[in-house]
Amino acid sequence: MDQSIDVADCLHRWKAGDEGAAEQLILHLHPVISRIVRTHLPRRDHEDDLIQEILMKTFSRLHQYKADAPLTHWVSRLAVTTCLDRLRAQKIRPELRCADLTPEETDIFDRAELENHTRDAADVIQARDLVDKLLSTLPVEDRRLILMVDLEGRSLEEISHSTGWGISKIKMRLFRIRGQLRKTMDKLEKRT
Amino acid sequence: MNEPENTRWHNLIALSAPTFTGDDAPPYGFVTSTMARLREETRQVELAERIGMRALFASLALLFITAMVTLGLQYHDRSDLEPGLRGIVQVENVQLS
Numbered sequence: 001m002d003q004s005i006d007v008a009d010c011l012h013r014w015k016a017g018d019e020g021a022a023e024q025l026i027l028h029l030h031p032v033i034s035r036i037v038r039t040h041l042p043r044r045d046h047e048d049d050l051i052q053e054i055l056m057k058t059f060s061r062l063h064q065y066k067a068d069a070p071l072t073h074w075v076s077r078l079a080v081t082t083c084l085d086r087l088r089a090q091k092i093r094p095e096l097r098c099a100d101l102t103p104e105e106t107d108i109f110d111r112a113e114l115e116n117h118t119r120d121a122a123d124v125i126q127a128r129d130l131v132d133k134l135l136s137t138l139p140v141e142d143r144r145l146i147l148m149v150d151l152e153g154r155s156l157e158e159i160s161h162s163t164g165w166g167i168s169k170i171k172m173r174l175f176r177i178r179g180q181l182r183k184t185m186d187k188l189e190k191r192t
Numbered sequence: 193m194n195e196p197e198n199t200r201w202h203n204l205i206a207l208s209a210p211t212f213t214g215d216d217a218p219p220y221g222f223v224t225s226t227m228a229r230l231r232e233e234t235r236q237v238e239l240a241e242r243i244g245m246r247a248l249f250a251s252l253a254l255l256f257i258t259a260m261v262t263l264g265l266q267y268h269d270r271s272d273l274e275p276g277l278r279g280i281v282q283v284e285n286v287q288l289s
Contacts, residue, residue: 019227019231022227022230023223023227026218026222026223026226026227027217027218027223030215030217030218030222031214031215031216031217032214033214034214034215034218035212035213035214036214037214038211038212038213038214039212043211048219048222051218051222052222052225052226052229055226055230056229056230056233059230059233060233060237108204108207109200109204112200112203112204112207113199113200113203114203119207123207124207124208124210124211125211127204127207127208127211128208128211128212130204130208131204131205131208134201134204147212150201150202150205151205151209151212178198178201181198181201182198182201185198185200185201
């Protein structure tokens, strides 16, 4: 059960037409959806529109929600699916060239080789844009997998549970993704 | 299967990590605009349901009327002759079954 609000009560009130309950649910679900959208989609995408779209889907499908798991879990799955669908609709760039990077991104790329360099807010944004560009060369499922491991620090067992893939399949896939990322970054390093 | 560590990639991910975290609260006006959209979508769904129900009832009514007319015609066809033909039947006193 979610702790911050009484979800069951809110759902009951919403079904009875209480708009205040819907507002409470929006406030409750926004942080969860916001985190998923930020993780899955490039920074420049219109995240508020997508969060709103996910909330609309949530409300239109609330009758399908069985209270056997927390509402946030159910909404998370819906949000991830929506994000992946959005990513699939975007064109995958098979190759990233040095010319595709801005001078700031090139600078960040060069400095990222060093472990402890100074960080400011602009660096963080440039690094994110560069990561988005690198991720855009990967298929949607690979992008999700590498982020689950390297960003969210999830274990292989957890990933296996959430994706339904076997551990060996995940390892093989990670190996291939890392190889592809390394190849792309080597090309960028050689300024090709 | 051990690939050498891709330090640059890991540093980039670590550096950009704050941009992947979500907001704790929605931006100003978000709830209001979401509620407005929710109201509008609920209205559209209700409207579509009403139109659907009306179309269903209209179809059923049309089906009923068609069935009634067909049955009625079937029972009245025997006496429903053209005026000329009816005249011949009357003059000749033909028995119609």
